[in-house]
Amino acid sequence: MSGSESVAALFVPALKVLGALVGLLFGVVLLFVLNQMLGAVYRATIGEWFSPWKHIPKVKTTDPLALFFGDFRAIKAAQPGEQHVQWMNELGPVYRYRHMFEVQRVLLADPKALIHVLSPAKAYQYPKPEYTSAFLTAALGQGLVSIEGEMHRRQRKIIAPAFAPSVVKEFYPVIHRHAKLLTDKLEVIIGDMIARHQGKIPKDTLMTGECPSDRDVKLADPDHSAVIDTLFWLSRTTLDIIGEIGFSAEFLALENGNNHPLANAMGTLIGAILDLEMSTAIFLILSEKPGLKWLRYLPSDRNRRLKQSQNVVREHAAKIIDKMRQDILAENKDGITSDVMKPKSVISRMVRANMATDLKPSERMSNEELMGQVTTVIIAGHETTATQNTWALWLLATHQDVQDRLRKELQEQVAKEATDVDSLTEEERAIYDIQPVRNLDAVPMLDKVVKESVRMLPSVPSTVRVALKDDVVPLSKSYKRADGKGTYNSIVIPKGHELFVPLNVIQLSKEIWGEDAQEFNPDRWDNLPSSVVDAKMPPGHTFAFLSGPRSCIGKQLAIMETQVLLAHLLLKFKFDVVPGWDLIQRQQVVRRAFVDGQKEFGVRMPLILTPLSK
Template sequence: MSDSASSLYVPALKVLGLLVGVLLALIVLFLLNQILGAVYRMTFGEWFSPWKHIPKVKSKDPLSLFFGDFRAIKAAQPGEQHVEWMNQLGPVYRYRHMFQVQRVLLSDPKALIHVLSPAKAYQYPKPEYTSAFLTAALGQGLVSIEGDVHRRQRKIIAPAFAPSVTKEFYPVIHRHAKLLTDKLEKIVGDCVARHQGKFPKDTLFTGECEYDRDVKLSNPDNSAVVDTLFWLSRTTLDIIGEIGFSAEFLALENGNDHPLANAMGTLIGAILDLELSTAIFLILSEKPGLKWLRYLPNKRNRLLKESQMVVQNHAAKIIDKMRQDILAESKDGFSSDVMKPKSVISRMVRANMAKDLKPSERMSNEELMGQVTTVIIAGHETTATQNTWALWLLATHQDVQDRLRKELQDQVQKEAADIDSLTEEERAIYDIQPVRDLNALPLLDKVVKESVRMLPSVPSTVRVALKDDVVPLSKSYKRADGKGTYNSIVIPKGHELFIPLNTIQLSKEIWGEDAQEFNPDRWDNLPSSVIDAKMPPGHTFAFLSGPRSCIGKQLAIMETQVLLAHLVLKFKFDVVPGWDLIQRQQVVRRAFVDGQREKGVRMPLILTPLSPKTV
């Protein structure tokens, strides 16, 4: 090395060493600050806590100084640890998040109604790191944004999800449900043919893994293990593509070959695969000076960015075409009384172009494109997941499954007896749907309600207080020290509040001693405690409440009813003997098979097609 090069090399090393030293010093200072804060909260902070009268979880984690009770929560199945603590401490208790930050859990209906009410909902937004995480994946859609922007968007979007509108989508959902059952019949048929030697024994079909193929079935000539989540996810993606913005993904037929469907699959994976390490990074990124953690050039962030570009390009084309079609409907420009649009997004675009809407009230192109992503993910994966849990509950409760099938079969026979009195147009619907009137099936309605109550696809959410507030409770609770009671809770500005959707729906105080058991018949005679709780319509918080409630609730329920009706009429569902499901909350409640984690999230069940005579 020359003297001149050496003279530059040595100072450069010194500068690099200095930068590394400063970085390490900052990391040490940050950790020291957090540790000292945690120690303070465990000791002196406990004396001055406004929540010291609330029963507290006793941590058993040796690393609780750093993680609080967070690791125990993540290690358990969704809501399981919270329910266990609720059974021990009652509906109102507190636990510790990372670095001993306190959180209060409120399984009290009056408290949740207060927090989610129109008067308070925007004072309790999602934490900033959660909104940033969702915006990075979804764009500026209804799920990710907060405050006045959310209020403005929801006002424009709400008419697209009105009950009268969602009913128009019945034929679309029935058609895709029939395509699903046809596909599943073919899959089972191929598996049976493989067993009979018509395919090589080591053949793997789409959506199948070797564990499914190698199960020793009691009836291999008429049954197969099928990953219901794999095929329901593709079906609901096709449904939301068509009713959302008139797109044909053909995911049931072609998997992820469609470029937009492939990009959406990547986005869904990035959003839902929220493991402990990722969650810790997100939580740390809210700390002062650590927001840069969100933008590390890792594989996950790179895939998010690339997929977002694909989605945005497609969304821009979709929205531009819809605008042109709407303007072309009238030579004089837009008119609110022209023919009805065909999709949810087209309705949004039409509403956004209304003449009586002020420029300041309109959604921008970026916001409209954000709705495309949001509609797909919020209306696709959650519905598919909810359906698989409903099938699992029916598979583990064969008596209820048999009763539901009998109800469906009776309705099919009843309508068949009246078919001669129908018009040709009315008869035509039976080409795609087995039952004309799902409202005539009370047990189907109860099964859907009970599956949503017990295993909601989104088990919980978190809110942060923008202002000091006093949250009322539905009753007086005993103080932790046993000296009196309390009937309200002070929530200081900046504190996070855990919204336990699953926990409150499994509360024995509200639902009775069998609250944690699957019992659809409870909906025939709900306990007075449920009625008195004055919960949202449907008597659950699964879809939240108030202005931040799920705008597509009616569509999701209708889709679940239709898919279950088709599936239960066509197949008998059983669990795979010896296979235990491990639930994990990755934004939505998903499942892994114990010992098969490397195969990812799945819901394998044994499907046995029913003979035409039985149906």
């Protein structure tokens, strides 16, 4: 037998085996698709007769691929919450729609229902779906956002004191200092852009954080204004803030970008977590199906970037935790407390609480859990806050009358406090070096604007929960049946069923907030409708930060940070939208914005900034 015949003799069987494996894989995939499609056909026809929800109004779909995608494509094609709000306006606060493969979901824009689901008695019976928790744990580690059940209960008990109101107040000067650094930086950047327009800098120069389209905008007053991507600069600022108050790190992101290795790794992690296109979302949803968990681990550029970034984060997190633990041990041993050893940062407070002698070993967080908090604190306290601030600025830019009123109140408070300066001590006067307003609580319009922006455009518009056991969810009122024959005042949620938690949708409900619910009106907070008060919603009268044991533990810090940043920015600049540029909103975990026709430049929030001191 010749050499070529020998190779062929070996090669042909190998090809047959490979062909058999490919055929087997194709057959498995085909069987899975057929199984899901048959289930979808059943649910859309016979199953409808036996559905415990057939009395609930149902969305009518025109999607020819509804058997596969349900109403998912319509929801993803619209801006966050927009399609759900439209259906709510047509069908009422309680209705059902189809997820993939005709799986039914009930939307409950009903305050009593959400309070029930999120309550201390029920919250751990409604965890996040397993595929969501697995995705978040893979990216963030075993932090408070990703874990569930008893582990979450144990972690929150240890972590909660680090976010107590008295502790949050200690961070007030830190936030003011970084806010001032931001406005100083923006003044420099805008000055350089004006100089470029005047020919003092080459016309083709691109400034930090700028896209070519920003540079080419024809401004009405180019000698005094510039287009600035507010998300770019706010994201850097909030990263610096959370680095310092989170674990005493100096990222210097505002000045140097992501040159710090941990900041750079976190930037990559944030991108991988938030850049969820429809195809990725579908893969995550399919990965919950029996036998398809392997879809989560398919080799991809995104997964590769995640793994590399996680290695860097874990390395730095381990060093941070170890140093804090050694400092606390040294302090306890020597009986002294130095400025370095004081438990000032959020993570140091967590480590100290975790080392408390009255904690049982079973109640302590492991090293893995503590390291997970580092990632969680950065992600939860950085990108969401930056995003919320940019949406607040956009709302003010589109409502100039509100912006002018808020700025006037801030300026009046500045003037009022200036009259009292002579009575202050030298130390008290020094506060004004970094903080233009000593008492932001004396500016009611600021509080109203922040509340209204959170109500209208929360950075996280929705979440999903799954029932661990059968439950009956009460409703705040009786709703008409779909057939018009009677009413119902509760919903049966079967074990294993997913429940969509419509944070943004319920905050735009006309039944709760009145006919102007979908309009930006900060003055509504002066005299809330009785329907809002009677709903007994969470503190702040919104669900933007959830409620109960799964509520956002850093809520007070986020609100304070938003107020401080807005105060600094509005006292320095006027904000306008860019004429002719439309923003497209997309929910990629958080609500993000793209400029229509400029998606290649990524997530942005460009606004025209005009310094008030010309």
